[in-house]
Amino acid sequence: MTTLILADHDGDILSPTTARLVAALSPFGPVDILVLAENPEPIARAASTLAGVATVFTSRGEMLSESAVALLETLAVHYPILAMCASSAGKDIVPRLAARLDIMPVTDVVAILGPDRFVRPIYAGNALQTLTDSQPRHLLTLRASAFPPAATGNAAPIQPIEDAGQSVARLIATHRTPGDRPDLATARIVVAGGVAVGSAEGFQLIEMLGRKLGAAIGATRAAVDAGYAPNDWQVGQTGKVIAPDLYIAIGISGALQHLAGIQGAKRIAAINTDPEAPLVKLADVALIGDLFEIVPQLIAELEKLGVGS
Amino acid sequence: MKILVAIKRVVDHNVRIRVRPDGSGVETAGVRMSMNPFCKHAVEAAIQLAEAGKADEIVAVSIGPKAATDVILTALAMGAQRGILLETDIEPETLAVARLLAAIVAEEKPDLVLLGKQAVDDDSNHVGQMLAGLLDWPQATFASAIAVTGAGLEVTREVDSGTQTLALPLPAIVTADLRLNIPRNAALPMVMKARSKPLAVRPAAELGVDLSPRLRIENISPPPERVAGRTLASVAELGAFIAGELAAGEGRS
Ligand SMILES: Cc1cc2nc3c(=O)[nH]c(=O)nc-3n(C[C@H](O)[C@H](O)[C@H](O)COP(=O)(O)OP(=O)(O)OC[C@H]3O[C@@H](n4cnc5c(N)ncnc54)[C@H](O)[C@@H]3O)c2cc1C
Ligand SMILES: Nc1ncnc2c1ncn2[C@@H]1O[C@H](COP(=O)(O)O)[C@@H](O)[C@H]1O
Numbered sequence: 001m002t003t004l005i006l007a008d009h010d011g012d013i014l015s016p017t018t019a020r021l022v023a024a025l026s027p028f029g030p031v032d033i034l035v036l037a038e039n040p041e042p043i044a045r046a047a048s049t050l051a052g053v054a055t056v057f058t059s060r061g062e063m064l065s066e067s068a069v070a071l072l073e074t075l076a077v078h079y080p081i082l083a084m085c086a087s088s089a090g091k092d093i094v095p096r097l098a099a100r101l102d103i104m105p106v107t108d109v110v111a112i113l114g115p116d117r118f119v120r121p122i123y124a125g126n127a128l129q130t131l132t133d134s135q136p137r138h139l140l141t142l143r144a145s146a147f148p149p150a151a152t153g154n155a156a157p158i159q160p161i162e163d164a165g166q167s168v169a170r171l172i173a174t175h176r177t178p179g180d181r182p183d184l185a186t187a188r189i190v191v192a193g194g195v196a197v198g199s200a201e202g203f204q205l206i207e208m209l210g211r212k213l214g215a216a217i218g219a220t221r222a223a224v225d226a227g228y229a230p231n232d233w234q235v236g237q238t239g240k241v242i243a244p245d246l247y248i249a250i251g252i253s254g255a256l257q258h259l260a261g262i263q264g265a266k267r268i269a270a271i272n273t274d275p276e277a278p279l280v281k282l283a284d285v286a287l288i289g290d291l292f293e294i295v296p297q298l299i300a301e302l303e304k305l306g307v308g309s
Numbered sequence: 310m311k312i313l314v315a316i317k318r319v320v321d322h323n324v325r326i327r328v329r330p331d332g333s334g335v336e337t338a339g340v341r342m343s344m345n346p347f348c349k350h351a352v353e354a355a356i357q358l359a360e361a362g363k364a365d366e367i368v369a370v371s372i373g374p375k376a377a378t379d380v381i382l383t384a385l386a387m388g389a390q391r392g393i394l395l396e397t398d399i400e401p402e403t404l405a406v407a408r409l410l411a412a413i414v415a416e417e418k419p420d421l422v423l424l425g426k427q428a429v430d431d432d433s434n435h436v437g438q439m440l441a442g443l444l445d446w447p448q449a450t451f452a453s454a455i456a457v458t459g460a461g462l463e464v465t466r467e468v469d470s471g472t473q474t475l476a477l478p479l480p481a482i483v484t485a486d487l488r489l490n491i492p493r494n495a496a497l498p499m500v501m502k503a504r505s506k507p508l509a510v511r512p513a514a515e516l517g518v519d520l521s522p523r524l525r526i527e528n529i530s531p532p533p534e535r536v537a538g539r540t541l542a543s544v545a546e547l548g549a550f551i552a553g554e555l556a557a558g559e560g561r562s
Binding site: 008010064065066069087088089091092093094095096097098099100102103104105106107108117121122123124125126127128129130131132133134135167168169170171172173174175176177185188189213221224225230231232237238240245246248256257263267268269271275280281282283284285286287288294297298301302304305307308 | 320325326402403407426427429433436438439441449451463466467468469471472473475478481486524526527528529535539543547548550558
């Protein structure tokens with residue numbers, strides 16, 4: 001086997017990013033997937049349908065860095081490529097594993113030029129680094145949004161392996177942001193609000209537009225810092241990096257740390273009172289005006305056009 | 310508790326960087342440099358633990374050129390007691406940085422190492438996790454809150470689905486996210502005082518760590534430019550644009 005991917009999941013559901021990693025790495029050979037979860041079987045069943053997957057391994061345990069790394073350290077000898085999504089889990093796990101294996105990892109990969117040549121952004125995406133990795137083993141994290149998803153229809157075998165060990169750091173609380181919105185990292189449409197949205201109630205307006213369009217919701221750091229939006233909505237250099245077909249930025253100035261998160265967006269529409277805002281300049285289309293007037297009108301307009309629900 | 314804080318000198322986060330036309334890298338000559346923002350949050354966290362009576366010594370360490378003395382002085386002015394510069398004119402890869410820090414940990418024996426979650430130049434987000442792996446210590450990355458308990462620490466982390474809280478015994482590694490705290494600006498008397506605090510400068514090569522790179526950087530290029538857009542005149546135009554994009558997306562999938 002060539003590649004082992006440790007799959008991201010939320011405890012119940014396989015992350016849609018996994019299909020993109022499989023597609024990105026299958027050109028180099030068969031891909032195995034490892035699912036580490038308290039109840040890995042349903043997640044593994046979803047992974048087994050992805051085209052290009054040879055075997056799905058399941059291990060019972062918590063998806064924490066120490067337990068994941070201990071498990072992967074023993075499996076690593078069989079695989080020239082070990083990869084995860086550049087998610088919070090991937091960022092937590094892969095560098096620790098790399099140090100244990102004495103390998104320099106290549107992370108946040110946005111393009112694969114060959115089995116040992118990769119492109120990764122630096123300086124908040126204001127520069128791209130092309131590099132050759134000739135180490136005996138490649139440890140990668142990939143930005144899923146930069147790659148198309150694999151097809152389904154496969155039925156790869158599922159094989160349980162040993163339970164993961166206990167981690168010294170213990171998980172004592174989890175707070176999951178409620179809601180059934182599309183996954184921000186892979187969404188085709190994202191509606192995002194900045195600090196100008198003014199309050200958590202204001203964000204309900206952003207969400208209303210989002211629901212109409214079947215969109216995921218994003219926010220700026222300033223909006224999250226102010227408590228208007230949860231931290232996992234943050235888009236940018238230190239938040240999520242997204243590449244939707246359409247990004248609608250509402251009351252967002254376009255600081256370079258925010259732009260770092262949306263460089264892959266195919267189309268950008270901006271709503272802002274300031275015609276000089278960097279995001280207005282960058283956008284494919286911009287409407288200058290007050291978001292509190294424009295967004296309700298836009299929702300009505302889309303209704304008139306018969307868009308969405 | 311003794312705390313080691315790792316800080317990096319980087320191109321200031323407000324500078325719009327320029328890629329050298331020959332693809333050899335990012336222009337740093339004559340560019341404003343400062344402490345990596347995430348490292349500032351790490352230093353602030355250490356000082357707040359000291360102010361709360363939970364920590365009694367804070368040592369700030371940086372790996373970089375002589376000029377990185379600047380960021381150590383900033384940390385000393387903020388409230389760290391002692392500084393260490395591991396001087397090198399090459400920029401070591403993150404794995405080498407982690408190995409150098411592991412060597413300093415062996416000497417200094419801190420109970421807690423605080424780092425930034427990522428350096429805003431290479432955007433790696435590696436070193437804390439690597440150091441934890443090398444030392445076989447527990448780690449809590451992307452921290453937005455740190456509480457000291459009888460048994461160690463409780464750290465709240467920002468993750469993709471929300472937040473999670475870990476309980477970990479010491480010694481441990483924690484990497485700071487931006488919402489951990491608001492870093493202070495050192496008052497002038499503290500800046501003056503910083504100059505009289507101990508600051509050891511040692512050649513990084515002295516620590517017996519292999520600093521040669523594992524990866525070969527072929528080139529650095531600017532990102533593709535976006536084509537200029539247009540300003541719309543009405544909500545109706547925006548509605549039509551969005552409807553058009555949705556229809557096009559449907560066609561693609
Ligand atoms: C190390 C570091 C990392 C960072 N990482 C991130 C990151 O990951 N993501 C991120 O987003 N930021 C990040 N930031 C913060 C970033 O620099 C900006 O501060 C932030 O993006 C600004 O958010 P904003 O656009 O909501 O606010 P502002 O910059 O204040 O912009 C508000 C905008 O709203 C417009 N406006 C005001 N009123 C209205 C109205 N009624 N209708 C319409 N428009 C209106 C204004 O014209 C303005 O353009 C980071 C900063 C640092 C230092
Ligand atoms: N040269 C360095 N000197 C001291 N600390 C560093 C250095 N490079 C990285 N670090 C630490 O590791 C963190 C993460 O950096 P990185 O893994 O490079 O993104 C930084 O915020 C620092 O705390």
